[in-house]
Amino acid sequence: MLKNDEFYINEIKFNNIKSRKINSSKYYKILFIFSGDCLVSFNESTYTCTIDNILLISPNNSVNISMNSKKQLLIYELSLTTNLLNTLSNEEVDLLYSFNVVPYHCAIVDANLETTMLIKNILRKLLIVKDKKDDFANDLYNKNMLSMIVILILRSCIHSEPRHRSNRNRQLLVDDVFLFINSHITEEITLERLEREFFVSKFHISREFKKATGMTIHSYITKSKLKLCKKLIEEGKSISNVAHLCGLGGYNNLFRVFKKEFGMTPKQYYNDIRKYKNI
Numbered sequence: 663m664l665k666n667d668e669f670y671i672n673e674i675k676f677n678n679i680k681s682r683k684i685n686s687s688k689y690y691k692i693l694f695i696f697s698g699d700c701l702v703s704f705n706e707s708t709y710t711c712t713i714d715n716i717l718l719i720s721p722n723n724s725v726n727i728s729m730n731s732k733k734q735l736l737i738y739e740l741s742l743t744t745n746l747l748n749t750l751s752n753e754e755v756d757l758l759y760s761f762n763v764v765p766y767h768c769a770i771v772d773a774n775l776e777t778t779m780l781i782k783n784i785l786r787k788l789l790i791v792k793d794k795k796d797d798f799a800n801d802l803y804n805k806n807m808l809s810m811i812v813i814l815i816l817r818s819c820i821h822s823e824p825r826h827r828s829n830r831n832r833q834l835l836v837d838d839v840f841l842f843i844n845s846h847i848t849e850e851i852t853l854e855r856l857e858r859e860f861f862v863s864k865f866h867i868s869r870e871f872k873k874a875t876g877m878t879i880h881s882y883i884t885k886s887k888l889k890l891c892k893k894l895i896e897e898g899k900s901i902s903n904v905a906h907l908c909g910l911g912g913y914n915n916l917f918r919v920f921k922k923e924f925g926m927t928p929k930q931y932y933n934d935i936r937k938y939k940n941i
Contacts, residue, residue: 689741698735
């Protein structure tokens with residue numbers, strides 16, 4: 663059974679403070695940047711870190727984290743003891759040994775987009791269930807989730823290629839953005855929301871989407887919403903209702919974007935559909 667002091671997850675918000683010293687004490691600390699970017703200082707050097715990075719701090723060391731922009735800095739801190747790493751290991755894989763293959767004070771790892779998204783989703787789940795000790799198979803659940811995180815981190819260390827991303831990862835991100843937009847097309851979708859959803863900078867998302875499609879995310883969302891508007895109008899929905907159902911705000915905004923896209927107002931399109939059906 664996992665002991666209470668063998669691991670913990672902490673959410674660190676830099677609201678009223680601009681910098682913070684993080685001591686690892688007896689733990690291996692792993693830091694994940696959920697939003698914003700920061701400066702990490704150790705060994706008299708300073709590095710810029712973003713939501714694409716994973717920070718590993720070995721036991722009995724410390725780093726200084728400082729905000730690097732006006733955007734709120736949110737960090738998840740995962741702390742693991744050497745005993746826990748031994749517990750999660752098996753005959754084939756010694757996780758503690760793997761963490762110490764290369765001696766380090768603080769290691770900054772560039773992970774691929776798929777990995778960072780997966781790790782952060784698992785972390786959020788662990789944070790939610792950490793106090794639900796009576797849930798079915800809670801101990802086994804925590805062990806499996808922690809094992810997955812540790813393995814993903816170590817794989818990222820092995821395959822880390824600083825400042826580089828493969829075409830596969832870029833395509834994966836764009837495919838995921840397409841899927842998310844189409845699944846939430848009736849809601850308001852902003853770049854900030856996509857950034858929170860995918861844990862990737864909104865500027866990176868915008869750039870990769872434009873490279874892959876030739877259009878901006880805003881244009882694609884608008885076109886997709888208008889396509890849905892036409893379908894609903896054809897089904898006989900009222901114009902004011904259509905604007906609301908498609909997440910386009912009020913009628914005035916629907917009127918403006920619909921006419922710009924199709925060269926006619928929603929009402930004119932509705933009348934044309936009625937005429938066609940009556941022929």
